[in-house]
Amino acid sequence: MASAQKPVAAVLVVEDEPLIRMSAVDLVEEAGFKAVEADNADQALAILQSGEPIHGVFTDIDMPGSIDGVALANVVREQWPGIVILVASGKRHVSEVQLPPGAHYFPKPYDAKSVIRTLEDGLPI
Amino acid sequence: MNEHPIGTLDLEERRLAALASYDVLDTPREREFDEIARLASDICETPIAVVNLIGASRQFFKAEVGLGVRETPFESSFCAKAILEDEFLLVPDATKDCRFDGNPLVTGEPHLRFYAGALLKTADGFPLGTICVLDYQPKTLTELQQRTLRVLASQVMAQLELRKVLQVQARELAIERRLSARRQAQASKLGRVSDQARQEEERYRAAHGAGRVGVFEIDVPTGQMTVSEEFCRIFGVPVRRHYPASTFENIVLPEDRRAISSDDSRREGTAELDVEYRIRRENDQSLRWISRRARFTVGETGVDRMIGIILDITESKQKDVRTQALLSLGDRLRVARSAQEAARTAAETLGEGLGVNRAGYATIDLPANAFLVEFDWLEPGASSMEGRHPLTAFQATTARLASGETLAVPNIPAAPWLGADAHAYEAAGIRSFIKVPILEAGTLIGVLFAHDDTPRFWTNDEMAFAWGVADRTYAALGKLQAEAQQRLLNEELSHRLKNTLAMVQAIAGQTLKNVTEQEAVRAFTSRLQSLSTAHDVLLQQSWTAADMREIVQAVLRPHAEPARFSISGPELKIGPKAGLSISLILHELATNALKYGSLSNSEGHVDISWEIQGEAAESRLVFIWAERLGPPVTEPSRRGFGSRLIRMGIIGTADVDKSYFPTGLVAVFRAPLGLVREVG
Known part of the structure; x- marks a missing residue:
C-alpha cells in the first residue's frame, strides 16, 4: 500500500527583505507547496545548481549580489526551462523585453490571490 | 578745385x-x-x-x-x-x-x-x-x-x-x-x-541676385522687352538684351499673374505700376519675391513704352516669414515631450527658415571627442548626417564653438582658419554653414547647424534667426531636462513607497496570522493594493492629475473580468486627492459586489458612469455605480469600515445616495468639480 505519493512541488522564494520573504513563504505554503528560501539571486542559483528539485521561482528584482531578479529569471528560463517564474517588484513597469517569455510579473504590494492562482495554474500539485 | x-x-x-x-x-x-x-x-x-x-x-x-x-x-x-x-x-x-x-x-x-x-x-x-x-x-x-x-x-x-x-x-x-x-x-x-572674393561675389550673385535693381523697357505695341543683365539674373534666365514680355510673365507664379501687366493692360495703360509678385526663378526654380515699379510713356498713338525697375525683395519677405517661424517654434517647443522632439522641431524651423540643404542639432560629447546628430532636416536630395561621428575631423571648428563663438562661414575654401576641417566639409559636400554653440556651465554641449552645398552670405537677419532658434531650443532642452529629473525622482520615490507598502502588507500578514477572522486581514491587504494602484495611475502624470477612466479601469482590474463592467463618461482629469478617494471607494464597492452583489453570480453587471453637471463655479462631478442582474440585495445591517468609507463620499463630501433596488445597488456620488480637480 505504499502509495505512490506525489511529491509536493517546491517554490524557491528569493527576497532580501526578511519580513516580505516570510510572508511570501507563508503564501506559498498556504497554497499547498513547499517553500525554499534564498535571500539573493546568487544563493538562489546555488540552490538550483545543487540539484534540489525546484518547480517554481518567486523572486524580487532589486537585491544585493552579483545579479538581480531580472537576470536570475533569464538564467532560470535559459537553464531550467520547465520552471515557472514569478517576479515581483515595486517598479512600475518592467518591460517585457527584460523578462524572459512566460514569466509572470506582480507589482508590489502584490495581490496574494493572483500569486496563488498563478502558482496553482503552473505547478503540478 | x-x-x-x-x-x-x-x-x-x-x-x-x-x-x-x-x-x-x-x-x-x-x-x-x-x-x-x-x-x-x-x-x-x-x-x-x-x-x-x-x-x-x-x-x-x-x-x-x-x-x-x-x-x-x-x-x-x-x-x-x-x-x-x-x-x-x-x-x-x-x-x-x-x-x-x-x-x-x-x-x-x-x-x-x-x-x-x-x-x-x-x-x-x-x-x-x-x-x-x-x-x-x-x-x-x-x-x-x-x-x-x-x-x-x-x-x-x-x-x-x-x-x-x-x-x-x-x-x-x-x-x-x-x-x-x-x-x-x-x-x-x-x-x-x-x-x-570676386568668385564669391559671382557665386553669391548667381545664387541670390538679391538687393539689386533690374531695369526693363517694354515696347508696348510689340510686347518686346529690353532688359538689363541684372534683370535677367533676377529672373534666372540667360543674359540677353531682348526678350518677349511673355517669357517673364510665364515665370511668375500663376496665382500672382493677376498682379502683373499684360499686352492689353499695357496698351490701355491700365496696368498697375507698382506691384509685388512671386516668381519661380528659371535657372534654379527657387521661389523669389519681386517688387516692380514702372511708368508708361505716351507717344502719338497712345502708350508706347513701359519702363521700370525690379527688385528682388525675397530677403525682407523672408524676414517676416522667419519672425513668424520663431513664434511658432516657441509654441511647438513648449509642448515638446522629449529632447529629441525639441531638436527635431528646431532643425525643421532652422532648415525651412534659412532655405538650406541641411539643418540639425548635434549633441557634443567633448570627453569622448564625438558628436551625435540624432535628426537632421534635409532638403530633397541632401544626404543625412544622422549618427555618431568623431570630432577629430572638426578640431578648428570645435575650438571656436567651445569658446562660445557663432560661426557663419560663407565659403569654406576661403576660410583658412578652418585648416584640416575644410577637407571634412568638402568630403561631406558642405560649402557654407552657420553654427550656433550651446554651452552649459561654460562647456560646449550642443551645436545648432545649417549647411549648404553652395557658397552663401549669411545676412544679419539670418544670423539673428539662427540665434533665435538656438535660444529657444536651449530653453526647451533645459526645461525637458528638469522634467526628466523630476520624473526619475518620482519613479524612485514610488519604488520606495511601494516597497514600504509591501512591508506593511507583510507585517500585517505576520501580526494578524493567528487572528481567526482572516477575512479582515485580506480586506486590509487588498485595500493596500488599491491604494498602490491609484498611486501608479497618479504617478503617470507626476501626481498632478490622473485620467478618470484609467483610475476606474486600474482599480477594477483585479476584481473581475472587464466584460462585467461598462465604463462611460467624458474625458476628465482629476486631482490626486480625488484619485485616491475614488480608488478606495471603488475598491470597497467592487469587494462588496463580489461578495453579495452583481459580481457574486456569473451574469451580473456593473455600469460605472460619470458626468459634469452645472456651469462654471457651480459645476459638479456626478459619479454613478449601478449594479444589475445580481441576486436580490438588501441594505446590510452591519456597518463596517468599507461602508463608512463609501458614506464619506468623494474627498469626504458625504454627498452619497445609496439605493438598494431589487435589481442591485445604485450609488450616486457628487462632489464640486473644483475640489475634484484640485492639485495637491
Whole structure:
C-alpha cells in the first residue's frame, strides 16, 4: 500500500527583505507547496545548481549580489526551462523585453490571490 | 578745385577717406559697372555715359561708353562741378551755361554740349562721383530718364558697397592667413584673395541676385522687352538684351499673374505700376519675391513704352516669414515631450527658415571627442548626417564653438582658419554653414547647424534667426531636462513607497496570522493594493492629475473580468486627492459586489458612469455605480469600515445616495468639480 505519493512541488522564494520573504513563504505554503528560501539571486542559483528539485521561482528584482531578479529569471528560463517564474517588484513597469517569455510579473504590494492562482495554474500539485 | 574753402577742408578729407575705403580707383573694368553705363546711355539716348569717381585732383572712370578713355583732365571735369551741386545736375546746353562755357571740352574738341549727372553718394552722405550722360548736341531728359539715372546711381553704389564688403572680408582672410602663416610659413597672396572674393561675389550673385535693381523697357505695341543683365539674373534666365514680355510673365507664379501687366493692360495703360509678385526663378526654380515699379510713356498713338525697375525683395519677405517661424517654434517647443522632439522641431524651423540643404542639432560629447546628430532636416536630395561621428575631423571648428563663438562661414575654401576641417566639409559636400554653440556651465554641449552645398552670405537677419532658434531650443532642452529629473525622482520615490507598502502588507500578514477572522486581514491587504494602484495611475502624470477612466479601469482590474463592467463618461482629469478617494471607494464597492452583489453570480453587471453637471463655479462631478442582474440585495445591517468609507463620499463630501433596488445597488456620488480637480 505504499502509495505512490506525489511529491509536493517546491517554490524557491528569493527576497532580501526578511519580513516580505516570510510572508511570501507563508503564501506559498498556504497554497499547498513547499517553500525554499534564498535571500539573493546568487544563493538562489546555488540552490538550483545543487540539484534540489525546484518547480517554481518567486523572486524580487532589486537585491544585493552579483545579479538581480531580472537576470536570475533569464538564467532560470535559459537553464531550467520547465520552471515557472514569478517576479515581483515595486517598479512600475518592467518591460517585457527584460523578462524572459512566460514569466509572470506582480507589482508590489502584490495581490496574494493572483500569486496563488498563478502558482496553482503552473505547478503540478 | 585746388583750393578748398576753409570750411570744407575737413569734409573733403573725410570724403576722400570714404572714397579710399572702396578701393576702386585704378581698378580694371568690371562688367557690372560697364553694364550700368551702357544702360544709362541707352535710356537717356546719349552717345556717352560714364561712371565717374572724383579723387584728390583727379577723376577716374570706372566705366564708360562712347569716350574710349579712363581718365580726363580734372580741370575740365563736369563732374567735379557736379559734385558740388545737389543730387542731380542737368546742363541742356553747356555753351549757354556760365559754369561750363569756358570748359575746353565744350569750346574745343570734342565739343560737348549736353550733360546730366546723378550723384553717387555713400550712406553717410559723402559724394564719391557721378553717373553721367553726355552728348554733342544740346538736349534734355524726360522726367523718367532723369529718375532712371538716379536709380542707376544707387545701383552703382550698391555695387560699390558689395565690392567693399567683399574686400573687408578678403582683408580679414588675409589677416587670418598671416596669423596662420606662423605655423604654415605661408605668405598670403593678396591677388588670390581678391580673386577668391570676386568668385564669391559671382557665386553669391548667381545664387541670390538679391538687393539689386533690374531695369526693363517694354515696347508696348510689340510686347518686346529690353532688359538689363541684372534683370535677367533676377529672373534666372540667360543674359540677353531682348526678350518677349511673355517669357517673364510665364515665370511668375500663376496665382500672382493677376498682379502683373499684360499686352492689353499695357496698351490701355491700365496696368498697375507698382506691384509685388512671386516668381519661380528659371535657372534654379527657387521661389523669389519681386517688387516692380514702372511708368508708361505716351507717344502719338497712345502708350508706347513701359519702363521700370525690379527688385528682388525675397530677403525682407523672408524676414517676416522667419519672425513668424520663431513664434511658432516657441509654441511647438513648449509642448515638446522629449529632447529629441525639441531638436527635431528646431532643425525643421532652422532648415525651412534659412532655405538650406541641411539643418540639425548635434549633441557634443567633448570627453569622448564625438558628436551625435540624432535628426537632421534635409532638403530633397541632401544626404543625412544622422549618427555618431568623431570630432577629430572638426578640431578648428570645435575650438571656436567651445569658446562660445557663432560661426557663419560663407565659403569654406576661403576660410583658412578652418585648416584640416575644410577637407571634412568638402568630403561631406558642405560649402557654407552657420553654427550656433550651446554651452552649459561654460562647456560646449550642443551645436545648432545649417549647411549648404553652395557658397552663401549669411545676412544679419539670418544670423539673428539662427540665434533665435538656438535660444529657444536651449530653453526647451533645459526645461525637458528638469522634467526628466523630476520624473526619475518620482519613479524612485514610488519604488520606495511601494516597497514600504509591501512591508506593511507583510507585517500585517505576520501580526494578524493567528487572528481567526482572516477575512479582515485580506480586506486590509487588498485595500493596500488599491491604494498602490491609484498611486501608479497618479504617478503617470507626476501626481498632478490622473485620467478618470484609467483610475476606474486600474482599480477594477483585479476584481473581475472587464466584460462585467461598462465604463462611460467624458474625458476628465482629476486631482490626486480625488484619485485616491475614488480608488478606495471603488475598491470597497467592487469587494462588496463580489461578495453579495452583481459580481457574486456569473451574469451580473456593473455600469460605472460619470458626468459634469452645472456651469462654471457651480459645476459638479456626478459619479454613478449601478449594479444589475445580481441576486436580490438588501441594505446590510452591519456597518463596517468599507461602508463608512463609501458614506464619506468623494474627498469626504458625504454627498452619497445609496439605493438598494431589487435589481442591485445604485450609488450616486457628487462632489464640486473644483475640489475634484484640485492639485495637491
